[in-house]
Amino acid sequence: MADQTIDALRGEPILLRILKGIALLRESGVGMIGAALVLFWVVVALFAPLLAPFDPLATLQLLAFPGDPYVLDPGKTFDGQAVEEVCALIETGEKQGKYDCGTFWLGTDRVGRDVLSRLIYGTQRVLLYAPLATFCAYAVGIPMGLAAGYLRGWADEVLSFVSNVILSFPVLVLYVIIIATIGASGTNIVIAVTFASAPGIMRIVRGLVLDLRNREYVFAAQTRGESAWRIMFVEILPNARGPLIVDSCLRLGYVIITIGVLGFLGLGLPPPDPDWGGMINENRLMALVAPHMTVFPCIAISSLVLGFNLLADGLREISLRD
Amino acid sequence: MTGNGVDYDGPILECRGLCISYFTRAGEIPAVIDFDLTLERGGSVGLVGESGCGKSTVAMAIMRYLGKNGGIVGGEVLYKGRNMADFSEEELRQLRGNEISMVYQEPMASLNPSLTLGKQLMEVPLYHEQVAVKEAYDRAVRMLADVKLPDPERVMAAYPHQISGGQQQRVVIAMALLSNPTLLLLDEPTTALDVTVEAGIIELIGEIAERFNTSMIYISHNLGLILETCDRVNVMYSGQVVEEGSVKEVFDEMRHPYTKGLFSAIPLPGADKTARPLVPIRGQLPLPHERPSGCYFGPRCDFFNDGRCDQGQIEMEAVAGEEGHRVRCLRWQEIDWAAYRPQGLSGEEMTPGQPVLKIENMKKYYEITDNSLAAIIKGERIKYVKANEDISFDARECETVAIVGESGCGKSTFAKVLMGLETATDGEVLYRNQDLAQEPVQARTPEQIGDVQMVFQNPFDTLNPSHTVGSQLARVIRKFGAESEPAKIKQRVMELLDLVKLPRDFAKRRPRQLSGGQKQRVGIARAFAGNPAMVVADEPVSALDVSVQAAVTGLLMDIQRSYRTTLLFISHDLSLVRYLSDRVVVMYLGHIVEQGRTDEVFSPPYHPYTEALLSAVPIADTSIQRKRIILEGALPSVLDPPSGCPFHTRCHRKIGSICETKDPPVVDLGDGHRIACHIPRDELDKMEPVIVLSGEGQSEQAASSEESPAAD
C-alpha cells in the first residue's frame, strides 16, 4: 500500500536496508563461510583476464602436472624477439614453444591447455549463465505463483496443472530432452532452466501467497478497492521476499550443478570454451594418469555450490530469528 | 520420589525469591524477578498479568521445563519442602504428570494429533504406576466420565481433531487428573475457548478442586476468572509480583497503583461511558530489556516520585492487618485513593442522527462441494453454509451498534458483505439508500468505499510489514482522493498521527518497530484517513493487553465522536460491548436472536442465548453475583444447522418440540427490542436478571447508575 512518492514518508533507503541485512549475516558462521566462497568466485570471474596465467584455449604443453614450469626449448631463436615478448605471445596463445614462461599451477589438460586458466575463465561462464537463468526462472515463476495463489479459481487450476505436468518429468530427463531438441548453447540453457524451474518457483510463491492473502493488510487493501495487480505486487510480494531470497540461493546452487551436468554430458556450452562440467568429462579418461585434470574442476564447482548452499542456510537461520 | 504427602503437612509449593532469565543473543533477559509464592494443600493461587509479565514462565520453572535458553538464576522452588534443584532427571520425570500436572492454553496443540486420545490418556497410569493395560483403560474411561464427557468409550477411540475444543480441554484436564496429582498448574486453560464453553470448563475446575483436594495454580490474564477459581492472587507486572493477597482483599482493597489501574481500565458492569468512564493506563508495557530502574510501573504511574520510585530494587511490603497481603510499592501508604480522581475517557452523550445503514433480510450462503462417498451416492454434493440468515437491523449516524456472538456466529461474514469483499446471497444492504448487497468492492465508487472503512482485529498483521507507516497512510489518502498534492498528503498523514496520539516521526517507521497498541492506533488512523461516515471495527482491541485496551477503545470513541461516525463494533466481549455501544445485535449461528438498546438487551427479558452468554462472562467484582447457566453440548456446525430455532440443541429454556420444528417468531418488545424465541411473552417477562449485586437483589442496571462496586 506504500505510497513511495513522498520522500518524507519513506523509511531508510533501500540500499541501506540491504546493507543492514548483509551485516546481519555476521551472526551466522556458516553464512559467512558461504558468502566468502561465493565472493571469492565472483572476484575470480570479474578479474579473470588479470588472474589467468595463460590463454585458456591455447594448447601449450601436454601432460604437465601441477607445479610444472612452462619451459620453452632453449637455444632456439625467436624471430629476433626478446624472451619476455615471446612469453607474452605464448601466454596469449599466438605462439607455441617451450621456455620458462610460467608455471602450470594446476597442470595442463588432455590437450595441453592450462587447467588453472580454464578454471578461471570457466567461472565467468558459470557466474554469467547461472544467475541469468535463475533470474529468468523467477521472472516467470513469480507472476505465475502470484496469480495462482491470489486470484485462485481457474487461473490457479490451469497454472497448477501446467506446472504439475512439467514437474512430473525427472528434471534431468527434461533438460536432456529439451537441450537435445533445441541444441546446446548459452541461450538455450537459460531457456531450458527457466522452463524447468519456473513451475517449482511458482509452487513456492503460490504457497506463500496462500498464506499472505489472508492477512488483514490484504483485506484492508481489498476493502480500499485496490487492483489485484497492486495487491499482488505491492502488498503481498514484498512480504514473501525472505523465503524467496533463501530459495534463490539454493536454486542458484542447483542451477550451477545443472549447467555442470549438461556440460558433463556434452550438452553444455559448445567446446572449446572452458566449461567446468565439460572439463570433467573431457579429461575423465585421463584420470588414471593425471587426476588433476578432473579433480580441480570438481573442487571448483563443489565449492561454489557449497558457497550458495551455506549462504542459503545462513540466511534462513537469520530470517528465522526475527 | 518425594514423600507421598502423608507425613508432610507444610506448604505444597514454595517459591522463594525466584529469578528466571532467558539467555538470548542480546544477552540475559530477566523474565521473572524475585518471585515468592506459598501454596498450601488444597489452596489455589491465581497468577494474573498481561502478556510478557512472566506468569507462564513461573509455571514452566515449577515444572523445570524452561527450554535450553531459559534458566533459574536465583532463588529456589520447594516442592513439599524439598528444593527442586536437587531432584534428579528421573525424580523429576516421576514428579511430572504424577504429582504435578498441567493444563495448557491450546488444547488442540497440546494433544498429539496422530495418537488416539485413549492412548494418550492411558500413558499416565501406565508409566507412573505400571498398572495393567486393562486397568489403565478403565481408569481413563472413568476419568473421562468424571470430566463430564459424553460417551467416554467413543472419546477414547477418537483422535484429537475429531472432538470440539471444549471437549479437548476436558480431555487434557482428565489427563492431568489421572494420577490424582497434588498440584495442578492451569495455564490460561480457557483463553482459546468461546465464552459459553469457558463457563463449563471453569465450573469443572471448581468441582475438581473440591473433590480431589488438589492444590492449584491458575494462570490468567482475566481478573474475572481468577475471582471465580482462586482464593489467593499474585498480580504480576513485567516480571515482578506487584501485589499479592487473598482475592477478596486484592479485588476490594487493592494497594498497588497498577492493580488499581487495571481494575479501572476494565469495563466492569458498573462502568458507563458517560457517567463512569474507563480510566486507561497511559503508555506501554516495557520490553524486558528496556525496563526502567526502580519501579517498573513508574513511567505509567500517576504517583511516580522522581528520585525515589526510580532508585534501586523495590521490595514487597506487608499490608498491616491483612494476613499475607503484600504490595511492591514505596508509596502505598501515602496514596490517598479517596482523593484520587483520574482523568477518565471523555464522556459526552451523543445523540444519534438519521439512519445511515439499513440491512433488510440479508442472507449470505456459501456453497461448498462435499466430496464424501455418501454425498456423491445421495447426489447431495452441493451444500450451503448459511453464514448469515435473515439479517435485519439498522444503524444511525454517530451511533455505536455492537454485533455480539461467539466464533462461527457469522459476524465476520456480515462485515465482509458490508465491505464488499463478498456479495450477499439475498436481501438488501442499504447504505444511504443505495443497495450495496450485490456490489462487490470493485463496483463501488471511491466515495462509497471511502465512506465505509474497517478497523481490523490483529495488530500484528493489520499493517503491511514491508512499508512504512507514513507511506501506508499516504496511500489511503491518495486512494480516496482526500488529497493529491504530495505536500498536502504529508500534512494529512501528520494530522492523522496526531489524531491517534502518535508521535509524528512514526511516519518513517516500519510496523515491526511499533507495539501492538501503536499498530492498532495506526490501523484506526488508516480507517479514518478518508473521512468515513461509517467504520466497522472487528474486535479492534481483543488482541491487545488489558492495560492498553482501554486507551485504544477510548481513542476510537473519541474519534467517532468528533467525526460523528457510525461505528459497527463486532465483538465477543460483552463487558466492553455493554460499556461502549448504544445498541446491541446478538447473533447465533448466522441468525440474529436478539437486538435492541444496550440496557434493554442486558436486562430481562432476555433471549435464552443472551441470558446464557451474560451469565458466562466472568466479572472481576466480588460484590456481583451471577446466575450460573452452563450450556450443554457444543456449538453445532454451520454446515448442518439445527432445524427450527438454531439454539434449541443447547437451550436451557427449551419449551418443547416446537423449538425443533418451527422457526421462532420475532417478538417485538417495543422500542426496537426484538427477540426471536418461542417462549411466550408473559414467560419472557418473568425472567430474573442474570447479574445482581450481592445482597441487594437489584438489577445490575440500577447498580450501575448508583454506585460502582469496582471503585475503592
Add this chain to the structure above:
Amino acid sequence: MLIFVMRRIGAMVLTMVVVSILLFLLLEYSPGNVATKVLGPYSSEEQRQIWLEEKGYNDPLPLRYLRWLGKAVQGDFGDSIKYKVPVSEVLWPRLGNTAILGAATMAVVIPLALVLGVLAGMREGSGTDRSISVLSIITTSVPEFASAPMLQAFFVFYLALLPGTSSMIGGFNPVELILPVMVLVLYDFGYVTRMTRASMAEVMTTHYIRTAVLKGLPYKMVIMKHALRNALIAPFTVVMLQINWLLSGVIVVEFFFAYKGFGFLILDASLNKDIFLIEACAMVAVFVAVATQALADIGYTYLNPRIRFS
C-alpha cells in the same frame, strides 16, 4: 479416502495424457523429420515418402497421435533407430538394471538419512545437530559428476580397491555396484536428512511434545511414541519424491560408470535422436515420477489421521 485415491489416479492419468501429447508434438509433429531420422540423412526423398505412406504418417495429426497412444498403451513404441530392435526389448532390461541400482541406493539412503535426521532434529542447535547439518550441506553441494571422478580416483586408482567401471561385462557383479551407489547416496542422503531434521525439529517444538514430557514419560518414549510418529510423515513424502530425483541422478552415474541402465539409455537416445526410444523412455520416466508422487500423496493422507478421519 477412496474418492481421494480415485481422484489422485485420475489426475495421474490426465497428466500422463498431456505429457504424451506434448512429447508427440515435440518429436513427431513433422513427419518429414521422423522419416529423416529413421531412414538416415542419406535416404532419398522417395524412400522417405514410401516409408511415410507405409507407416501411416500422411494421416492427420490427431489420428496419428491416437494410433501411437493405442500402441504405446500396449507397450509397443516402435523400433529403436539405433538398436534396430523393438524399443521394449531394449527398455525393460535397462529399466531392471536401474531398478537394482535405485533400490540399492534407497536401501542405504533411507535408514542413513532417517537416523541422522532424527538425531539432528531431536536436539536442535546441539553439536550433533550442527555437525550433521553441515555434513549434509557439504555432501549435497558435491554434484554426482564431481564426486564420481573424485571417488573413482581414490578407490580405483589410489587404493585399487574397486573396479572403475560398472559395465557388468562379466555378468552381474555386486562389487561394480558399490561406486555408483556410493555416488548416488552421497548426493541424495543430505537432502533427505535435512528434510527429516526439519520435520523432527518442528515436532520437537510442538506443544504436544511438551505435554508428553510434562506428563512424565521417559524421554525415549517421548521420542519413540510421540515424536517419530509425527516427524516421519513428511520424510515419507520426501523419500517417495526422491525416486523422481534418482531418475535424474542415474543419468550421470550410469554415463560415468558405463552402467547399462535406463539413465544411460535415455541419454543415448536423446543424443542419437532415437525418437521412438526417447518417447518410450520419457513416458516411462514420467510414469514413475507421477506414480511415486501419487503414492506419496496417498501415503501422506493415510499416515495423517487429521486428514484420514475428516
